[in-house]
Amino acid sequence: MQVPYELLVLGFVATSGALSTYLDPGVSLALSGVALVVASNAFAYSSYRGRGLPVVVPAVPATVAVY
Numbered sequence: 628m629q630v631p632y633e634l635l636v637l638g639f640v641a642t643s644g645a646l647s648t649y650l651d652p653g654v655s656l657a658l659s660g661v662a663l664v665v666a667s668n669a670f671a672y673s674s675y676r677g678r679g680l681p682v683v684v685p686a687v688p689a690t691v692a693v694y
Contacts, residue, residue: 640666 640662650658 636666
């Protein structure tokens with residue numbers, strides 16, 4: 628059975644959110660940024676999957692915009 632890519636990403640985001648309550652604020656911020664980048668790239672990838680286009684979502688502006 629193949630697990631959908633989106634489901635893995637949602638699991639990663641949920642796990643990082645749960646861990647962030649127990650971690651140092653700086654580590655929590657970095658982990659949230661990584662989760663945001665992974666999620667945005669995953670959903671962009673899933674929307675372009677049928678077209679075969681390489682998708683790169685800008686990571687730094689998206690992370691800075693949230694904080």
